[in-house]
Amino acid sequence: MSLLRLLRRRPMIVLGIAVVTVFTVAAIVAPLIEPYSTSKRSGASFSPPSGAHLLGTDDAGVDVLSLVIAGAQNSMLVGFAAAAVAVLIGGAIGIIAGYWGGWGETGLVALTDFFLVIPLLPLMIVLATLFGQTIFHIVLVIGLLSWMQVTYVVRAQVRTLKERGFVRRAHSLGASDPYVIRRHILPHVAPLLVAQTVLTVAAAVFFEAALAFIGLGDPARVSWGTIIQNAFLHTAVSAGAWWAIVPPGVCIALVVLGCFLIGQGVEEAMNPRLGNAHVSPRSFRLRRPAEAPPS
Amino acid sequence: MSKRQKFVLRRLGSALAIAFVAISFNFVLFRALPGDAVTNISQVPNVSNETRAALRAQFGLDKPLWRQYFAYLERLLQGNLGVSYQNQQPVAGNVFRATGNTIPMVGLGALVAIAVGTVIGVSAAYRQGTLLDRGITETAMVIYSLPVQWLGLLLLVWFAGVLPTSGMSDPYLIDAGLWATLKDRLAHMALPSTCVALTLFGQFALVVRSSMLEALGDDHVLTARAKGYGTGRVVWREAFRSAMLPLVTLSTLTLGFVVGGTILVEAVYTWPGVGLATVQAVGTRDYPMLQGIFLIVTLSVVAFNFLGDVLHAILDPRVAE
Numbered sequence: 001m002s003l004l005r006l007l008r009r010r011p012m013i014v015l016g017i018a019v020v021t022v023f024t025v026a027a028i029v030a031p032l033i034e035p036y037s038t039s040k041r042s043g044a045s046f047s048p049p050s051g052a053h054l055l056g057t058d059d060a061g062v063d064v065l066s067l068v069i070a071g072a073q074n075s076m077l078v079g080f081a082a083a084a085v086a087v088l089i090g091g092a093i094g095i096i097a098g099y100w101g102g103w104g105e106t107g108l109v110a111l112t113d114f115f116l117v118i119p120l121l122p123l124m125i126v127l128a129t130l131f132g133q134t135i136f137h138i139v140l141v142i143g144l145l146s147w148m149q150v151t152y153v154v155r156a157q158v159r160t161l162k163e164r165g166f167v168r169r170a171h172s173l174g175a176s177d178p179y180v181i182r183r184h185i186l187p188h189v190a191p192l193l194v195a196q197t198v199l200t201v202a203a204a205v206f207f208e209a210a211l212a213f214i215g216l217g218d219p220a221r222v223s224w225g226t227i228i229q230n231a232f233l234h235t236a237v238s239a240g241a242w243w244a245i246v247p248p249g250v251c252i253a254l255v256v257l258g259c260f261l262i263g264q265g266v267e268e269a270m271n272p273r274l275g276n277a278h279v280s281p282r283s284f285r286l287r288r289p290a291e292a293p294p295s
Numbered sequence: 296m297s298k299r300q301k302f303v304l305r306r307l308g309s310a311l312a313i314a315f316v317a318i319s320f321n322f323v324l325f326r327a328l329p330g331d332a333v334t335n336i337s338q339v340p341n342v343s344n345e346t347r348a349a350l351r352a353q354f355g356l357d358k359p360l361w362r363q364y365f366a367y368l369e370r371l372l373q374g375n376l377g378v379s380y381q382n383q384q385p386v387a388g389n390v391f392r393a394t395g396n397t398i399p400m401v402g403l404g405a406l407v408a409i410a411v412g413t414v415i416g417v418s419a420a421y422r423q424g425t426l427l428d429r430g431i432t433e434t435a436m437v438i439y440s441l442p443v444q445w446l447g448l449l450l451l452v453w454f455a456g457v458l459p460t461s462g463m464s465d466p467y468l469i470d471a472g473l474w475a476t477l478k479d480r481l482a483h484m485a486l487p488s489t490c491v492a493l494t495l496f497g498q499f500a501l502v503v504r505s506s507m508l509e510a511l512g513d514d515h516v517l518t519a520r521a522k523g524y525g526t527g528r529v530v531w532r533e534a535f536r537s538a539m540l541p542l543v544t545l546s547t548l549t550l551g552f553v554v555g556g557t558i559l560v561e562a563v564y565t566w567p568g569v570g571l572a573t574v575q576a577v578g579t580r581d582y583p584m585l586q587g588i589f590l591i592v593t594l595s596v597v598a599f600n601f602l603g604d605v606l607h608a609i610l611d612p613r614v615a616e
Contacts, residue, residue, distance in 0.1 A: 117313055117600060118320075121558060122573065122592050126324060126585055129577050206442060210559055213444045214574050228445050232563065237451045237460075245452065249445030256440035 006269055016261030020198070023255050026069060027076040036063035038070045038222055046241040056243035058227075059234035067227050068247045074223040075205050078139055079255070082204035085143025087197045090150025095185060097151070098158030099177070108151075116148045121210060128216040135218040138211060142204045150196045154189055161188050195266035202259035209252055224248035302608050310601035317593045322367050325586050326360065376590070377583035381575065386587035389572065394591070396463060397561070397568030400484050401553045404491025409546055411492070412499025419500065420507030421530060432504065435497035447490045447563035459483045461565040487564040491557055495549060502541050510538035540611055544603050551599030 007014055026033065035054075036042040041061035042053070049056040055064035097108040124141050131137040161167060161184070170180050205224070211217060212225025213232070227248040231237070236244040296304075351357045358366070370377075376386035419431040438446075451460050459465070465479050510516065511534050519533040561570030569588060576584040607614055 114313060114316060117593075117597060118317065119552060119592050119596050122589050125558070125573060125577060126589050129580065129585065130324070202440070209442045210444065213559060214562060214577055216577065228442065228448065232444070232448060237448060237455065240452065240455075242449075242452055245445065245448050249442055249449075252442050252445070253437070253440045257437065260436065260440065 010265045012261045013265035016258040019254055019258030023072055024076055027072040030069050030073040034066040034069045036066045038062060038066050046239045049243050055247050058244045064244055064247055067222055068251060070222045071224040071227050071248060074221045075208055078208040079201040079205040081139040082142035083197050083200035086146035086200045087150050087193055090147030091154055091193055094151040094154025095158055098155035099162060112148050112151045120145055124207060125214060128211055133216055133218055135221055142207045146200050146203055153192055153196060157189055157192055158185055161185055191266055191270055195263045198259045199263035202256040205252055205255055224252050299608050299612060303605055306601055306604040310597055314594055314597050321586060321590045322364055325582060376587035379584045380581040381579050386583050390587050390591050393569045393572040400487050400566055401491050401557060403484060404488040405495060405549055405553055407492040408495035409499055412496040413503050416500040416503025417507055419504045423508060435500045438493060439497040443494050444559040444563055446493060447560055450486050450490055454486060458485050463567055487560050487566050490560045502545050506538040506541045507534060510534040543606050547599050547603030551596040
């Protein structure tokens with residue numbers, strides 16, 4: 001399926017890409033578009049939204065809009081970097097386990113299952129406490145514990161690919177394993193990896209906010225998580241300053257939703273069986289499958 | 296031995312193996328990483344090497360790693376999780392008390408989430424493709440993508456003054472009757488439990504919806520319909536029964552996480568459970584407490600996973616084959 005056709009058929013993917021792109025661009029050009037400094041007071045404490053401060057100010061009189069833009073930088077950075085770590089690890093393990101099989105696969109599957117069972121947030125908290133609180137360590141902690149889903153999906157795909165005719169033919173013509181993986185397996189797994197990357201970005205942004213809220217964020221940097229933590233610690237609630245609380249949460253939710261839309265869209269496009277064509281219980285008409293364009 | 300018994304035994308074996316690995320992992324996590332308890336305690340200026348060595352001997356850190364590991368296992372078998380730095384009390388007792396506080400609050404939230412999620416999921420599946428269905432699935436997805444701690448804060452802003460916003464009971468309520476105590480406890484539970492329910496129900500709604508969609512297309516449902524049974528019977532007694540499996544699995548998985556509490560919710564509402572204990576242990580770098588909590592939380596998840604497997608085998612004999 002060509003990329004253009006995919007996008008035309010699934011407008012939700014386009015919407016998701018648009019949302020994520022807006023935040024990514026904002027994150028990249030953050031220092032240029034922040035209206036005020038994020039380290040200096042630019043108004044009274046907890047002044048409500050106004051023309052001068054579109055989203056008001058926080059407890060220290062810092063402009064919330066500037067904070068949110070600066071926060072985008074670190075939250076998106078953690079999101080993408082952690083997702084890259086997770087997809088590299090998960091993709092590699094998934095391909096190795098699915099392609100070679102045997103006892104190696106059994107071992108890797110057991111490892112994956114083990115980490116799938118362990119409650120993730122507590123483990124991340126433990127590791128972040130032990131590792132320390134720089135942004136590098138936070139990326140590492142989140143990335144090192146988010147690869148399991150990727151492995152799971154990739155391994156399943158590689159296992160079916162391995163038995164397909166073109167792979168067997170390549171083998172019988174004398175192609176080496178690295179060649180087959182590069183030319184035949186990777187291209188077929190790539191869309192899945194993209195979907196998984198995007199979904200992992202969402203999870204990582206979420207986890208970063210959670211860690212920051214518990215006090216395990218990078219103290220030297222502003223992120224959406226630390227803004228929420230700051231609002232909680234510094235009486236934004238009792239001051240009724242909703243403007244200091246709402247914006248970072250909305251940003252997280254939008255990025256997560258955008259990533260969901262992209263990830264789900266790509267996964268559904270790859271596996272049409274996820275769309276359902278069932279007999280309706282009430283009319284007994286065969287429902288149109290989700291694949292068809294909306295009428 | 297029946298196939299089902301064999302299946303359960305096999306799952307028990309793997310659960311025990313995972314539990315053992317988790318216990319060992321817990322040791323490695325806290326011991327093999329650079330810096331031990333002593334490097335942290337002895338961060339006061341001018342610590343002599345003798346003090347450091349004495350502390351190390353006291354904690355048993357001068358022994359080889361494998362001896363420490365066996366000592367750790369032995370202590371665990373005796374139910375000894377070490378002593379908390381914060382209050383000098385045994386970690387086991389601390390965790391036990393916190394668990395007792397967590398279970399009612401998160402349990403209530405989880406039960407509400409399961410009930411509401413089921414009803415919503417079934418209605419959405421029954422009206423697949425309608426505005427109601429789309430509304431439900433999209434709302435569930437939006438709520439699912441909200442940060443938990445943020446949702447908690449919003450509830451705080453909205454309900455401050457109406458409902459108690461922190462702690463578990465009113466400290467001024469002394470010697471009140473059973474009814475007043477219960478009412479006070481429920482009022483304190485209202486916000487955190489709502490928050491838990493909100494974060495969980497979406498998952499249940501989506502899972503129930505998709506398994507109901509499949510079940511509604513089954514032949515036996517069509518047969519029931521052809522026999523002229525009413526909507527209620529067809530949906531709940533025919534379709535829902537065969538759609539229950541994923542719901543049961545997800546429920547046991549969720550209940551496994553109940554003991555772990557929802558760390559963020561408890562942090563927002565200073566609910567004195569396992570989650571708040573985690574946050575406090577992190578804040579004070581109370582490693583024994585953190586280690587104890589992590590162990591208990593992990594083991595409870597493993598236990599509930601096993602329970603889920605057993606239930607699955609009872610409800611659906613096919614898994615054993």
